[in-house]
Amino acid sequence: xxxxxxxxxxVFGYDAFRHSQADVIAALLDGGDVLTLMPTGGGKSLxxxxxxxxxxxxxxxxxxxxxxxxxQVDALRQLGIRAAYLNSTLDAATARxxxxxxxxxxxxxxxxxxxxxxxxRMLDLLDRSTVSLFAIDEAHCVSQWGHDFRPEYxxxxxxxxRFPTVPRIALTATADARTREEIIQQLQLQQAxxxxxxxxxxxxxxxxxxxxxxxxxxxxxxxxxxxxxxGIIYCLSxxxxxxxxxxxxxxxxxxxxxxxxxxxxxxQAHQQRFLREEGVIVVxxxxxxxxxxxxxxxxxxxxxxxxxxxxxxxxxxxxxRDGQPANAWMAYGLQDIITLRQMVLGGEGAEQYKRIASNxxxxxLGLCELIACRRQALLAxxxxxxxxxxxxxDNCRTPPQTWDGTETAQKALSCVYRSGQRFGVAYxxxxxxxxxxxxxxxxxxxxxxxxxxxxxxxxxxxxxxxxQLLAQGYLQxxxxxxxxxxxxxxxxxxxRGETTVQLRRQRKPEKVKKPRAAAAxxxxxxxxxxxxxxxxxxxxxxxxxxxxxxxxxxDSTLREMAALRPQNxxxxxxxxxxxxxxxxRYGEIxxxxxxxxxxxxx
Ligand code: ADP
Ligand code: ZN
Numbered sequence: 170x171x172x173x174x175x176x177x178x179x180v181f182g183y184d185a186f187r188h189s190q191a192d193v194i195a196a197l198l199d200g201g202d203v204l205t206l207m208p209t210g211g212g213k214s215l216x217x218x219x220x221x222x223x224x225x226x227x228x229x230x231x232x233x234x235x236x237x238x239x240x241q242v243d244a245l246r247q248l249g250i251r252a253a254y255l256n257s258t259l260d261a262a263t264a265r266x267x268x269x270x271x272x273x274x275x276x277x278x279x280x281x282x283x284x285x286x287x288x289x290r291m292l293d294l295l296d297r298s299t300v301s302l303f304a305i306d307e308a309h310c311v312s313q314w315g316h317d318f319r320p321e322y323x324x325x326x327x328x329x330x331r332f333p334t335v336p337r338i339a340l341t342a343t344a345d346a347r348t349r350e351e352i353i354q355q356l357q358l359q360q361a362x363x364x365x366x367x368x369x370x371x372x373x374x375x376x377x378x379x380x381x382x383x384x385x386x387x388x389x390x391x392x393x394x395x396x397x398x399x400g401i402i403y404c405l406s407x408x409x410x411x412x413x414x415x416x417x418x419x420x421x422x423x424x425x426x427x428x429x430x431x432x433x434x435x436x437q438a439h440q441q442r443f444l445r446e447e448g449v450i451v452v453x454x455x456x457x458x459x460x461x462x463x464x465x466x467x468x469x470x471x472x473x474x475x476x477x478x479x480x481x482x483x484x485x486x487x488x489x490r491d492g493q494p495a496n497a498w499m500a501y502g503l504q505d506i507i508t509l510r511q512m513v514l515g516g517e518g519a520e521q522y523k524r525i526a527s528n529x530x531x532x533x534l535g536l537c538e539l540i541a542c543r544r545q546a547l548l549a550x551x552x553x554x555x556x557x558x559x560x561x562x563d564n565c566r567t568p569p570q571t572w573d574g575t576e577t578a579q580k581a582l583s584c585v586y587r588s589g590q591r592f593g594v595a596y597x598x599x600x601x602x603x604x605x606x607x608x609x610x611x612x613x614x615x616x617x618x619x620x621x622x623x624x625x626x627x628x629x630x631x632x633x634x635x636x637q638l639l640a641q642g643y644l645q646x647x648x649x650x651x652x653x654x655x656x657x658x659x660x661x662x663x664x665r666g667e668t669t670v671q672l673r674r675q676r677k678p679e680k681v682k683k684p685r686a687a688a689a690x691x692x693x694x695x696x697x698x699x700x701x702x703x704x705x706x707x708x709x710x711x712x713x714x715x716x717x718x719x720x721x722x723x724d725s726t727l728r729e730m731a732a733l734r735p736q737n738x739x740x741x742x743x744x745x746x747x748x749x750x751x752x753x754r755y756g757e758i759x760x761x762x763x764x765x766x767x768x769x770x771x
Pocket of ligand 2: 543545558560562563565
């Protein structure tokens with residue numbers, strides 16, 4: 170373990186292990202197997218990188234994320250670690266020389282796609298090499314029930330059979346107990362030490378807002394908090410992805426679309442720009458993001474409701490992997506609820522599947538309409554308890570106001586009932602407001618008792634009421650595609666006046682306050698120019714080498730440099746994220762930038 174601590178400091182430039190990193194590493198150094206569950210950004214990679222270096226031989230990392238192997242390898246090479254990868258994107262000559270390097274004991278770390286690893290040729294090669302450990306990354310891919318299922322993963326138990334003495338570590342950020350069990354079964358990890366970390370991401374601020382004009386709200390949010398930051402915006406449909414990216418581009422932001430309908434090379438190019446340039450926004454369907462380990466994604470925004478809390482947590486988890494403040498922001502509306510319920514309950518598929526999907530959607534809606542701390546609810550969903558409200562979500566910072574909406578709900582529900590449960594929200598709101606158009610007259614709904622009884626509220630306010638009644642399960646939509654509303658059983662006591670209905674008041678748009686989550690905010694304004702200069706230097710170096718800027722130094726490292734202004738290599742070495750290799754490669758270059766800024770200040 171002493172060696173491990175030494176490597177942490179000298180190679181990676183960090184002082185202390187986080188979460189259960191130290192325990193995991195100790196278990197692997199003992200020769201045991203490990204399963205570790207850690208949230209995104211928790212620091213999974215060190216768990217296998219350090220023991221691989223301590224044990225000697227080559228650590229073999231199985232990962233489904235072929236497109237990202239190059240970046241992972243680049244990042245390790247920056248640290249002076251001898252890393253390489255083998256997958257279908259390599260030409261034969263490069264693949265062969267990588268294989269030779271493995272046999273010759275010249276590799277510390279090798280990334281392999283699972284289908285490649287399982288070939289006879291590869292297994293044979295490993296037989297003839299010294300393997301320090303096997304790391305099975307994204308281990309939840311063995312699960313048939315998850316959305317990332319990879320059949321090859323189920324065959325990875327062969328590693329255990331063929332290399333019984335080589336320790337294995339399976340890693341995932343998927344929290345639930347069922348997936349955990351499946352990983353253990355499928356990969357034969359019954360003997361493994363299991364480390365489950367808290368899934369809390371304290372640096373992420375959660376905010377969910379409802380109501381009209383989500384685009385405008387998004388724009389205000391971006392202007393206020395992320396005028397220059399990189400982030401991801403999720404939309405449900407390809408069309409909306411395209412439209413949103415165009416709109417943001419027209420507004421002067423660098424925004425790139427990403428969805429399964431784009432040609433593969435364009436998708437790849439957009440992903441590359443996101444990783445390599447600063448301040449790029451990707452607008453994407455859920456097809457984007459798995460394994461993206463860009464540490465400085467400052468915000469994840471949802472312009473539509475995700476289908477489940479799992480999806481929401483996974484997507485928002487891509488923000489702030491570097492531990493710096495980040496935002497998870499979402500706006501959703503009535504139409505989202507209607508569309509998603511239709512997608513989940515309509516369509517093909519087994520009843521059992523629909524029921525599970527429907528429960529997940531209801532849980533997501535519950536989170537949206539929640540009045541209490543969002544983080545407590547999120548963690549509770551994953552079986553964790555947070556004793557106190559977090560203080561870093563919208564509900565904690567600006568507690569929502571509620572009002573007794575019983576009478577209002579009765580009006581809305583009886584309007585649905587009296588018009589025959591055959592209409593959508595727009596029509597019902599018109600009836601409540603007493604708008605006597607031709608269609609309403611033809612249906613005779615200008616003569617029912619609920620006609621015109623809703624004048625106390627505006628149209629948008631009524632829509633908000635219907636949204637909450639839908640979300641709270643008093644109403645359901647027909648699957649006819651028209652958004653027809655019907656009453657549910659839950660309505661009876663309300664209509665009889667036996668229970669009350671609490672509604673939340675629409676939140677006013679948050680006042681412009683000092684941005685808390687933007688990059689470099691905790692920097693003294695005096696240090697800001699130096700920080701920018703350091704970033705520029707980093708970008709230039711990254712471009713020269715064709716690597717993402719963050720593999721040279723993270724923002725947090727540059728920020729610390731700007732604040733501490735180290736004057737020599739020894740001082741620079743104390744900055745978190747500056748290991749020996751990077752000190753040697755870049756130390757003088759960054760010290761020169763600091764020197765220049767000293768002159769400028771005098
Ligand atoms: P994960 O794969 O779990 O999402 P990573 O392994 O990419 O997370 O680590 C997230 C970030 O945290 C990386 O930038 C990594 O360098 C950093 N990190 C990991 N462990 C430590 C540590 N002990 N101290 C400081 N930073 C760390
Ligand atoms: Zn909270």
